[in-house]
Amino acid sequence: MNLRKYTILGGVFHVNYLHQPSQPQELASVPNLRITRSFLPNELQHVDFFESYDPPAPTDPNVRKQPEQIEEEMRKQEEALDRLIAIDLTWPQHVIFLELPIVCVWMEKEKHWTKRYVHDLKHNEDKGTMSLKTQVFGIFGLATLRYANLPFQAWDVKPESNGSVTINITTAIIILEFNVKDGLVCISQLQNSPNRALLDQIGKYVKLHRVKKMLKNAGIDIFPEHDGYCYVDGSCEKHWPTEKHLYSNMAILSGVFNFSWSRWNASQGRRNIVVQMREYAPDRSKQKTHLLVLVNPMKAYYIDCTEVSQAFVDKPVEGSKFCADLLNLVRSTTGIFIRKKVESYSKINVYAVYEFLVATRVVSFS
Known part of the structure; x- marks a missing residue:
């Protein structure tokens, strides 16, 4: 075995x-x-x-x-x-x-x-x-x-009005919602569970390692190891240094921006990562539309393509400047208010979100 x-x-x-x-x-x-x-x-x-x-x-x-x-x-x-x-x-x-x-x-x-x-x-x-x-x-x-929950069907990272970050992960059967606050993580929702396992843990904030242990012991393993792609059909392992650096950028921006899964990501090979992102205001009823971002080891840029396009187009939007990574891309395309808001976001929460993204590897396994 x-x-x-x-x-x-x-x-x-x-x-x-x-x-x-x-x-x-x-x-x-x-x-x-x-x-x-x-x-x-x-x-x-x-x-x-x-x-x-x-x-x-x-x-x-x-x-x-x-x-x-x-x-x-x-x-x-x-x-x-x-x-x-x-x-x-x-x-x-x-x-x-x-x-x-x-x-x-x-x-x-x-x-x-x-x-x-x-x-x-x-x-x-x-x-x-x-x-x-x-x-x-x-x-x-x-x-x-072990990896019956992988690959993920969808994922989403968005800020909340209280300064926390909500992360949604949709697997083939289970739908999980996590909330990251003050450097701690809690399971805020668990849907489609066949029994009452883990219901007593809903809403309890603990360290990430305890959440991982709790979920694995309950049969929900969404934390792939380094060789997880060997046992998961439909995954596309991305260039690890690029993927890890992207998670760092996403965590820094998670207090202001909404990131989510893109259907184009898995088809773009190992060195290209495609995600959706937009500026997000929790207290606003109408939000901006998502933009597609392509990130590779050389640069990051918005592409002239959408989720409903007939075919994938990796052409940069008109007037794009060269940006080495996602963080530099945001700094060059947003105003001073957004930049200050990003810089003032809780560093403890930034690290907790980064740890969670690295542990789940949502970009490679979705």
Whole structure:
């Protein structure tokens, strides 16, 4: 079981075969007298158990079998399965399974998880239960795809009137909203969750590392590792120094500007990053329209293209000046009021937003 791709959720289950020491026995011939035969050590002892089982070979579609042969093979398979250990499990309610979990067994000698000894796995999604047959006793875990939430369907970063920053992330199933305030992060909304996991954590401001741990333990891993792109279909890993520097610029501007996902970003290769941005005033009912920004290792500029354009155009807007990055682009195209507002924004919050963007890598995984 590749733990870079899969993760064990909901704890582990110990299913063991134990030998119980002799218990006191009543002597019918002598009232009020009980006798016990003691064997040392007088404690529960593990009993080794292993049942051989060979899964049926896949059927060849080109070979036709008689009904009697098929029936005989099914009977033998059922007899072999009946010799295995039958286990019924209920899904833990404190975690969210976005995909059907895989049952695996911990191999103590080899120090790894395997599903080799688990057979006939059946799920009941409505009741949140499963049944299985296993060849061994031991430690069992429920494994699920680590990055089932990736790639993101959309993301959005916008300032609030109280000086905080709201970050929305839409995955294939779950919709998450975070609020960054005074250097702390809270989950402000959790939509489309299949159970009540994490509802008691809504609105609690904590450090980012605690939010990451809490979400991962609950089965919502939106924080890809450096090799996450190897296990996520549809992602486009961007040039990391450029991407990281862009997150720094976005965090500095997050108190004044609104940034969001662009449908053109994934198709522009590794060295080009496309995002939407606009000046945002939380107390204003009507906001400005989004502009598309293209950022690469050499420069950043507004492009003459929109989200609804027929085709992508990387041509700079008329009258553009050379700007090395997004921050310089904003400084060269905005007035003194906006620049001062950017400079006066809380540095603690800037760093917290930057940490969050680096941890989620929304540009590469959307």
